[in-house]
Amino acid sequence: MGKLKIKLLPDGTIEMETKGIKGKKCLDYAKVLEQLADVKTEKIDKTDEYYQDSYLELDESQHLSDN
């Protein structure tokens, strides 16, 4: 299962990175953080890993439908 790496900065702001969460589910963890810490998300950046995994998902589903 995945992990959340939460960085609490001394100016009070927060940064979070998700690790090893499959699919677009990782986006749901923005909401989880909002509930955990009473925060509002300012911006979300998808990492290279996000896009790589997205392509992989697409490829896998295409293979399934081809079969």
Place this chain on the structure above:
Amino acid sequence: MSIVLKAFPMGFLISPDAKNNKISPKKYDLSLEKDNLKLVKVATNLTPAQIPYLMANLDECTQIDANTYKLDNGLNIHWELYNGCYCAVLSMEEHSSILNKIIDKAQTLVNYSETLFNTFDVILKKNTRDVGSEEIFYYCYNTPYKTKEELLDLLKNNNIENISKQTETEIRFRVNNKNYKYIRKDKKQNFYLESEQKIPLVNILSGQKPITTKTQKTNYTYKETLIKTLSEHGATNIISDEFNVTCEMFGMKLHYSKDFKNDAYNLEIMQITDQSECGQLLQDLDEEYGLNIQDLTYRKILERIKDKNMRLESEEVNDDNSIVLTIDLG
């Protein structure tokens, strides 16, 4: 798959403008609209025990109730607690036969108020006004408006959204840091407009550095964290209510008031003698508030992950005082 995100705790107002807002000298409109002057409010440095002593030493003074007095010249004096100090709210009696003979009623109110405070200074052998604070003048205007709806339309058409109170007889709002209210005594009357004008009380004779007042927006939204921050920074006389926090620090008076538009506190600093000290204080408070929010968020996360079947795998404090929590999602 992964994402990186940046988030602000609710204890902050998400407004980059608020953080970048530089402190600037307060601008005052010094035009005295004499005909419409209704009340003068003067902040004092008096203690509760000194007020009855002073009033007992005034000639021709009648006590109306616990906090209200009337002088034979028609001047009404009402004492109230405002921003942590006792203020004299001064007005002229509306139906005074003496007043009807006076042509310039507003100037008379100003003159009688000045005389009253000169008398106070003589009795106590010191300056009784709160130097560095502000005298507040209230002006009154007649309007043609008869209903609350008409006024709300008027405010809406003028893009005024900062309305703090609205009843059938009173609407309060704020524009450019000045308080206004439309008010009427009963539903049969037209509303009148009351505006507030603040004029700083500066001790011109002291020969010291000029004492100034400044205003600044903050991005603080949590009252408890703000009070904790002030307290940790050595603030004294911290007084708070639902919308205000006042305190004293390094000889300055700080007044935080909730901005109804965005829920963050606006700060007014009075009695500033050293600009650089004031700037440093604001920077220190920003840092302290941030650290307190960091601590609050840390405790919330550790408490709440248990309910979500998550586990704290590791915790690390970096050299820059940031804390990194690695949470196993189970």
